[in-house]
Amino acid sequence: MMIGDLARATGLSVDTLRWYEKIGLIRKPARDRGGRRVYPADTLDWIAFLGRLKSTGMSIAEMLDYARLREQGPATTAARRVMLERHRIRVRDDIAALTASLGALDDKIETYRAIEAGLAADRDPEIAS
Structure with a gap:
């Protein structure tokens, strides 16, 4: 596959x-x-995996560490697994934080809907923000 095709x-x-x-x-x-x-x-599969790592917040430096381990072959399987397990913990923590933030946004939206419907007053400085 030529570089243009890969792109x-x-x-x-x-x-x-x-x-x-x-x-x-x-x-x-x-x-x-x-x-x-x-x-x-197989470069397509590797790049797709790198894209998944990137979309979950893995840094280029971490991806490079992972790629170097991958190049060393099966002897680094455990190290790669540990690296992905650690990253998975960070991703789960990020998801939990985003879920909490989403809940706060949902609550704020519902408050604004109640104000717009005349069911609540817009007096609280926090509500007005």
Whole structure:
């Protein structure tokens, strides 16, 4: 798969893919006779996994640590599992915090609806904010 094809398939720009390669987040691909990058098909799965890690708040530095462990092979399975378990705890904590914030937003919205419906007065400074 050429870099343009990979960019289209992943939604990442060619520049981003080149940067990922430069920093070691994706493996350096083979090159064809014209010097063009030719990525193996499994690069799509790896980039999709990186996207999931990124969407859950994992930093590039952490993803690089994970990628380095992955490159070392099966001997690092336990280390990668531990790393993902730690990240999972952070994600669960983030979800809990977001859920609490969502509840507070829902409460505030209901208060405003009650005020608009004439069922409550808008006198509390906290309610007016």
